[in-house]
Amino acid sequence: MRMRRPELPEVFVGRDAVREGVLTASDLRGPRVRRLYRGVYCPTGVRVSHELRCRAAALTGEGALVLTGRSAAVVRGVELASASDPVEVIALPGCRVNRRPGLNVRRVAIDAGDHEPWETISIARPERMAFDVLSTGPLIRAVADGDRVLRAKLTTETRMASYLEGRHDHGIVRAREALALCDPRAESPPESELRVRMHFADLHPEPQLHIYADGEFVARVDFAFEEERLVVEYDGEWHGRRSALARDRVRQNALRKAGWQIHFVTKEMMVNPNAVIDEIYGAVLRARSARPRHL
Numbered sequence: 001m002r003m004r005r006p007e008l009p010e011v012f013v014g015r016d017a018v019r020e021g022v023l024t025a026s027d028l029r030g031p032r033v034r035r036l037y038r039g040v041y042c043p044t045g046v047r048v049s050h051e052l053r054c055r056a057a058a059l060t061g062e063g064a065l066v067l068t069g070r071s072a073a074v075v076r077g078v079e080l081a082s083a084s085d086p087v088e089v090i091a092l093p094g095c096r097v098n099r100r101p102g103l104n105v106r107r108v109a110i111d112a113g114d115h116e117p118w119e120t121i122s123i124a125r126p127e128r129m130a131f132d133v134l135s136t137g138p139l140i141r142a143v144a145d146g147d148r149v150l151r152a153k154l155t156t157e158t159r160m161a162s163y164l165e166g167r168h169d170h171g172i173v174r175a176r177e178a179l180a181l182c183d184p185r186a187e188s189p190p191e192s193e194l195r196v197r198m199h200f201a202d203l204h205p206e207p208q209l210h211i212y213a214d215g216e217f218v219a220r221v222d223f224a225f226e227e228e229r230l231v232v233e234y235d236g237e238w239h240g241r242r243s244a245l246a247r248d249r250v251r252q253n254a255l256r257k258a259g260w261q262i263h264f265v266t267k268e269m270m271v272n273p274n275a276v277i278d279e280i281y282g283a284v285l286r287a288r289s290a291r292p293r294h295l
Contacts, residue, residue, distance in 0.1 A: 008033070008043045011056045015039065037100050050074045050081040057087045057103055058119035064095030065105075066115045068124035069132035070145065075123060078152045080133065080145050088132070090124070108170060126155040127163040134160075134178040135171030142178040144192035150184035157182065183207055191222055191234050194265060194276070198223070198232075201277045203284065205232060213258035219251050224260075228287035231255060231262045232280055261287050 017023040033041040036056040069088035070080035086104040091097040114128035133145050185208040186192040205223035223232040263283040
Protein backbone atom coordinates (compact mmCIF):
# COMPACT_ATOMS: atom_id res chain seq x y z
CA MET A 1 0.00 0.00 0.00
CA ARG A 2 1.37 3.37 -1.04
CA MET A 3 1.89 5.75 1.86
CA ARG A 4 0.09 9.06 1.66
CA ARG A 5 2.30 12.12 1.73
CA PRO A 6 1.83 14.42 4.73
CA GLU A 7 -0.14 17.57 4.05
CA LEU A 8 1.92 20.71 3.69
CA PRO A 9 1.25 23.80 5.79
CA GLU A 10 -0.04 26.90 4.03
CA VAL A 11 3.42 28.47 4.10
CA PHE A 12 6.73 26.83 4.94
CA VAL A 13 10.52 26.96 4.63
CA GLY A 14 11.67 24.63 1.87
CA ARG A 15 14.81 23.30 3.54
CA ASP A 16 12.79 22.44 6.67
CA ALA A 17 10.28 20.45 4.62
CA VAL A 18 13.12 18.56 2.92
CA ARG A 19 14.91 17.88 6.21
CA GLU A 20 11.71 16.51 7.74
CA GLY A 21 11.10 14.27 4.74
CA VAL A 22 7.86 15.95 3.72
CA LEU A 23 9.32 16.97 0.35
CA THR A 24 12.37 16.22 -1.71
CA ALA A 25 14.68 18.86 -3.12
CA SER A 26 13.27 18.16 -6.60
CA ASP A 27 9.73 18.72 -5.26
CA LEU A 28 10.70 22.34 -4.55
CA ARG A 29 11.23 22.79 -8.29
CA GLY A 30 8.10 20.94 -9.30
CA PRO A 31 4.38 21.69 -9.67
CA ARG A 32 3.40 20.75 -6.13
CA VAL A 33 4.63 24.00 -4.57
CA ARG A 34 4.89 27.70 -5.38
CA ARG A 35 7.81 29.85 -4.30
CA LEU A 36 6.82 33.08 -2.51
CA TYR A 37 10.32 34.23 -1.52
CA ARG A 38 13.69 32.57 -1.91
CA GLY A 39 13.49 29.52 0.30
CA VAL A 40 9.84 30.05 1.32
CA TYR A 41 6.97 28.22 -0.36
CA CYS A 42 3.27 27.39 -0.26
CA PRO A 43 1.34 24.46 -1.77
CA THR A 44 0.18 25.17 -5.31
CA GLY A 45 -3.50 24.87 -4.36
CA VAL A 46 -3.35 27.50 -1.62
CA ARG A 47 -4.86 30.90 -2.43
CA VAL A 48 -2.08 33.46 -2.20
CA SER A 49 -3.30 36.51 -0.30
CA HIS A 50 -1.39 39.48 1.03
CA GLU A 51 -1.75 38.08 4.54
CA LEU A 52 -0.14 34.82 3.36
CA ARG A 53 2.73 36.81 1.84
CA CYS A 54 3.19 38.57 5.19
CA ARG A 55 3.45 35.21 6.94
CA ALA A 56 5.92 34.08 4.28
CA ALA A 57 8.00 37.22 4.85
CA ALA A 58 8.25 36.26 8.51
CA LEU A 59 9.87 32.97 7.46
CA THR A 60 12.60 34.47 5.30
CA GLY A 61 15.05 34.34 8.16
CA GLU A 62 15.14 38.11 8.38
CA GLY A 63 14.12 38.28 12.04
CA ALA A 64 15.07 41.95 12.28
CA LEU A 65 11.91 43.05 10.45
CA VAL A 66 8.84 44.97 11.60
CA LEU A 67 5.71 44.44 9.51
CA THR A 68 4.09 47.84 9.07
CA GLY A 69 1.89 50.12 6.95
CA ARG A 70 -0.73 48.55 4.73
CA SER A 71 0.68 45.07 5.29
CA ALA A 72 0.24 45.37 9.06
CA ALA A 73 -3.28 46.67 8.44
CA VAL A 74 -4.11 43.53 6.44
CA VAL A 75 -2.88 41.30 9.27
CA ARG A 76 -4.99 43.37 11.69
CA GLY A 77 -8.08 42.83 9.52
CA VAL A 78 -8.23 45.82 7.16
CA GLU A 79 -7.60 44.85 3.54
CA LEU A 80 -5.42 47.72 2.32
CA ALA A 81 -3.12 45.63 0.11
CA SER A 82 -3.61 42.97 -2.55
CA ALA A 83 -1.76 39.71 -3.10
CA SER A 84 0.41 41.37 -5.75
CA ASP A 85 1.49 44.28 -3.53
CA PRO A 86 4.93 44.08 -1.88
CA VAL A 87 5.00 43.38 1.85
CA GLU A 88 5.92 46.53 3.78
CA VAL A 89 8.54 46.13 6.47
CA ILE A 90 11.00 48.24 8.45
CA ALA A 91 14.50 46.95 9.12
CA LEU A 92 15.40 47.38 12.77
CA PRO A 93 18.36 49.70 13.44
CA GLY A 94 21.79 48.11 13.23
CA CYS A 95 20.49 45.00 11.46
CA ARG A 96 21.47 44.00 7.95
CA VAL A 97 18.52 42.86 5.88
CA ASN A 98 18.82 41.41 2.40
CA ARG A 99 16.46 42.93 -0.15
CA ARG A 100 14.15 40.44 -1.81
CA PRO A 101 11.63 40.83 -4.66
CA GLY A 102 8.18 41.36 -3.16
CA LEU A 103 9.57 42.80 0.08
CA ASN A 104 9.55 46.59 0.46
CA VAL A 105 12.25 47.18 3.08
CA ARG A 106 12.49 50.67 4.61
CA ARG A 107 15.38 51.75 6.80
CA VAL A 108 13.83 54.33 9.08
CA ALA A 109 13.85 54.93 12.82
CA ILE A 110 11.25 53.09 14.86
CA ASP A 111 10.86 53.21 18.64
CA ALA A 112 11.05 49.98 20.61
CA GLY A 113 7.56 50.64 21.96
CA ASP A 114 6.13 50.95 18.45
CA HIS A 115 6.18 47.24 17.65
CA GLU A 116 5.38 43.91 19.24
CA PRO A 117 6.18 40.24 18.46
CA TRP A 118 4.31 38.60 15.57
CA GLU A 119 5.13 35.24 14.01
CA THR A 120 8.97 35.17 13.98
CA ILE A 121 9.31 38.93 13.44
CA SER A 122 7.48 41.98 14.82
CA ILE A 123 4.42 43.97 13.79
CA ALA A 124 3.92 47.71 14.18
CA ARG A 125 1.46 48.76 16.85
CA PRO A 126 -1.68 50.48 15.47
CA GLU A 127 -0.51 54.10 15.76
CA ARG A 128 2.86 53.42 14.10
CA MET A 129 1.10 51.32 11.46
CA ALA A 130 -1.33 54.16 10.76
CA PHE A 131 1.51 56.68 10.58
CA ASP A 132 3.18 54.61 7.87
CA VAL A 133 -0.14 54.39 6.00
CA LEU A 134 -0.78 58.12 6.19
CA SER A 135 2.76 59.14 5.26
CA THR A 136 3.21 56.98 2.14
CA GLY A 137 1.61 56.84 -1.28
CA PRO A 138 -0.55 59.47 -3.02
CA LEU A 139 -2.43 61.75 -0.61
CA ILE A 140 -5.92 60.66 -1.69
CA ARG A 141 -5.08 56.99 -1.21
CA ALA A 142 -3.46 57.74 2.16
CA VAL A 143 -6.66 59.47 3.31
CA ALA A 144 -8.91 56.69 1.98
CA ASP A 145 -6.79 54.03 3.69
CA GLY A 146 -6.67 56.12 6.86
CA ASP A 147 -10.48 56.32 6.79
CA ARG A 148 -10.66 52.53 6.73
CA VAL A 149 -8.18 52.15 9.58
CA LEU A 150 -10.20 54.59 11.69
CA ARG A 151 -13.53 53.03 10.71
CA ALA A 152 -12.20 49.62 11.83
CA LYS A 153 -11.33 51.25 15.18
CA LEU A 154 -7.72 50.09 15.06
CA THR A 155 -6.94 53.55 16.40
CA THR A 156 -8.74 56.90 16.76
CA GLU A 157 -8.23 60.41 15.43
CA THR A 158 -7.42 61.58 18.96
CA ARG A 159 -4.79 58.90 19.54
CA MET A 160 -3.25 59.54 16.14
CA ALA A 161 -3.09 63.30 16.69
CA SER A 162 -1.35 62.67 20.01
CA TYR A 163 1.05 60.17 18.42
CA LEU A 164 2.02 62.61 15.64
CA GLU A 165 2.46 65.58 17.96
CA GLY A 166 6.04 66.68 18.34
CA ARG A 167 7.47 64.07 15.97
CA HIS A 168 10.02 64.90 13.28
CA ASP A 169 10.07 61.65 11.30
CA HIS A 170 10.39 61.63 7.53
CA GLY A 171 6.84 61.93 6.21
CA ILE A 172 5.40 63.57 9.32
CA VAL A 173 4.07 66.60 7.41
CA ARG A 174 2.22 64.35 4.95
CA ALA A 175 0.85 62.22 7.79
CA ARG A 176 -0.58 65.26 9.58
CA GLU A 177 -2.09 66.57 6.34
CA ALA A 178 -3.71 63.22 5.60
CA LEU A 179 -5.01 62.77 9.16
CA ALA A 180 -6.66 66.21 9.03
CA LEU A 181 -8.61 65.02 5.97
CA CYS A 182 -9.62 61.61 7.38
CA ASP A 183 -13.18 60.80 8.37
CA PRO A 184 -14.12 57.35 9.75
CA ARG A 185 -17.69 57.84 8.54
CA ALA A 186 -16.59 57.07 4.96
CA GLU A 187 -18.05 53.75 3.85
CA SER A 188 -15.81 53.10 0.83
CA PRO A 189 -12.56 54.30 -0.76
CA PRO A 190 -14.44 55.99 -3.66
CA GLU A 191 -16.47 58.00 -1.12
CA SER A 192 -13.22 59.02 0.56
CA GLU A 193 -11.74 60.11 -2.75
CA LEU A 194 -14.83 62.11 -3.67
CA ARG A 195 -14.86 63.82 -0.27
CA VAL A 196 -11.19 64.82 -0.52
CA ARG A 197 -11.59 66.14 -4.05
CA MET A 198 -14.60 68.20 -2.96
CA HIS A 199 -12.61 69.55 -0.01
CA PHE A 200 -9.87 70.84 -2.29
CA ALA A 201 -12.53 72.44 -4.51
CA ASP A 202 -13.85 74.30 -1.43
CA LEU A 203 -16.99 72.15 -1.34
CA HIS A 204 -17.76 70.98 2.18
CA PRO A 205 -20.91 68.84 2.44
CA GLU A 206 -21.80 66.90 5.57
CA PRO A 207 -20.90 63.19 5.15
CA GLN A 208 -23.35 60.44 6.10
CA LEU A 209 -26.11 62.83 7.12
CA HIS A 210 -29.39 61.47 8.51
CA ILE A 211 -32.25 63.34 6.87
CA TYR A 212 -35.63 63.74 8.56
CA ALA A 213 -38.92 65.24 7.39
CA ASP A 214 -41.70 66.11 9.83
CA GLY A 215 -39.83 64.22 12.53
CA GLU A 216 -39.68 61.03 10.46
CA PHE A 217 -36.43 59.48 9.23
CA VAL A 218 -36.12 59.65 5.46
CA ALA A 219 -32.62 58.46 4.58
CA ARG A 220 -28.93 58.49 5.39
CA VAL A 221 -27.05 60.03 2.47
CA ASP A 222 -23.41 60.00 1.41
CA PHE A 223 -23.03 63.79 1.29
CA ALA A 224 -25.46 66.59 1.98
CA PHE A 225 -25.28 70.32 1.30
CA GLU A 226 -27.83 71.23 3.94
CA GLU A 227 -28.37 74.90 3.06
CA GLU A 228 -28.93 74.06 -0.59
CA ARG A 229 -30.85 70.86 0.25
CA LEU A 230 -28.70 68.96 -2.22
CA VAL A 231 -27.64 65.33 -1.80
CA VAL A 232 -24.58 63.91 -3.56
CA GLU A 233 -24.59 60.13 -3.74
CA TYR A 234 -21.80 57.84 -4.89
CA ASP A 235 -23.64 55.21 -6.88
CA GLY A 236 -21.63 52.01 -6.54
CA GLU A 237 -21.99 48.93 -8.69
CA TRP A 238 -25.30 47.12 -8.52
CA HIS A 239 -25.06 43.37 -8.12
CA GLY A 240 -28.06 42.44 -10.20
CA ARG A 241 -30.48 42.64 -7.28
CA ARG A 242 -33.78 44.10 -8.34
CA SER A 243 -34.89 44.43 -4.73
CA ALA A 244 -31.94 46.70 -3.97
CA LEU A 245 -32.68 48.87 -6.99
CA ALA A 246 -36.34 49.07 -6.03
CA ARG A 247 -35.52 50.13 -2.46
CA ASP A 248 -33.19 52.79 -3.78
CA ARG A 249 -35.91 54.22 -6.04
CA VAL A 250 -38.29 54.43 -3.07
CA ARG A 251 -35.56 56.20 -1.10
CA GLN A 252 -34.92 58.68 -3.91
CA ASN A 253 -38.60 59.50 -4.18
CA ALA A 254 -38.80 60.06 -0.43
CA LEU A 255 -35.84 62.46 -0.53
CA ARG A 256 -37.35 64.45 -3.39
CA LYS A 257 -40.69 64.58 -1.63
CA ALA A 258 -38.88 65.99 1.41
CA GLY A 259 -37.51 68.79 -0.76
CA TRP A 260 -34.04 67.50 -1.53
CA GLN A 261 -32.38 67.35 -4.94
CA ILE A 262 -30.08 64.43 -5.74
CA HIS A 263 -26.88 64.43 -7.77
CA PHE A 264 -25.31 61.06 -8.57
CA VAL A 265 -21.65 60.22 -9.09
CA THR A 266 -20.73 56.84 -10.56
CA LYS A 267 -17.55 54.79 -10.73
CA GLU A 268 -17.34 55.45 -14.46
CA MET A 269 -17.65 59.20 -13.94
CA MET A 270 -14.73 59.21 -11.48
CA VAL A 271 -12.40 58.37 -14.36
CA ASN A 272 -12.53 62.14 -14.94
CA PRO A 273 -12.64 63.54 -11.38
CA ASN A 274 -12.21 67.17 -12.46
CA ALA A 275 -15.39 66.94 -14.53
CA VAL A 276 -17.19 65.35 -11.56
CA ILE A 277 -16.23 68.25 -9.28
CA ASP A 278 -17.30 70.80 -11.91
CA GLU A 279 -20.70 69.08 -12.17
CA ILE A 280 -21.15 69.04 -8.38
CA TYR A 281 -20.20 72.70 -8.18
CA GLY A 282 -22.78 73.46 -10.86
CA ALA A 283 -25.42 71.41 -9.03
CA VAL A 284 -24.72 73.36 -5.83
CA LEU A 285 -25.13 76.70 -7.64
CA ARG A 286 -28.38 75.57 -9.28
CA ALA A 287 -29.76 74.27 -5.99
CA ARG A 288 -28.78 77.50 -4.28
CA SER A 289 -30.51 79.65 -6.89
CA ALA A 290 -33.64 77.48 -6.72
CA ARG A 291 -34.05 77.97 -2.97
CA PRO A 292 -36.87 80.42 -2.12
CA ARG A 293 -35.67 83.82 -0.92
CA HIS A 294 -37.23 85.02 2.31
CA LEU A 295 -38.14 88.70 2.34
